[in-house]
Amino acid sequence: MLVNRLHDSIAARALAIVVFALSVAVNGVSAQTREAGEVAWARGQELALAGQADSSLAAYTRALEQGRISRDAGLASAARLGMAEVFAVLLKRADSADVAYQEAVQMAEVGDFSAIDGYVRWLSSQNRVSDARALHRRAYNGIDVPRAIKRESVSYLLGEAAMQVAAGNAGAALSTLSNARDIANRLASGDGSVPIAQGANAYNYWVMHDLAALRMDSKVASVRNATEGAALRAMIDTPSAIEMAVGEQRFAVARLADRIAQARRMCGDAACAHRK
16 A cells, blocks of 8 residues: 555655654654653654554554553543554554544543544545534534634634535535635734734644645636645645644644655655655
């Protein structure tokens, strides 16, 4: 499979760009001063990006155990979410992925939508849009989204767009992502009053990613705009933009398939481009 054989050239070139930028942003301090569980989680991330599924699962399992021992719900949920994405992306084991996503959602702290958002995207990718929508509505019920200028509105709209794409409604997805980008840029402005310049920031990174994919991949003529999509992708496919994507989050959102695809784009190696 395409992602199962990522090694050598990708590990040498893409990981030098993507994983380094991620580890700098996520770790912040030396491994010696961090909790063992967070070290294991970060290692799981690196190994997953390198396509080393079994080793990544082992690292995530250590992180999960540490999370349970220390009653650290954030760590436990992040570790289980990482495992879900390895099952889904690298091993193509849908049943195992489904269970892991569900458990990651159940373990999550109140107000932590990372596992929910990841599960909504995966359910949508499996054409289980009704299941995704039910989870999405239940998770964000009672929260003033998407009208409020806050991070939850952005994540809510990203999930909404994923479901719209899966349902074949590209035009609605474009409108949803455009709204999400506006909210994200207002957040980045500091006071939420006006949008900032249309570059990458910690709030809009994944909105720009999904907009780029929609513009480049859509078969709907009114939505497809390869020039705009390429321009958006150029803004996010840089080490500094990847570092910004993490922001102040303790655990970077998973998006393993997207990060592997990005690593392949950025590796600059002809052998990398031809990996299957």
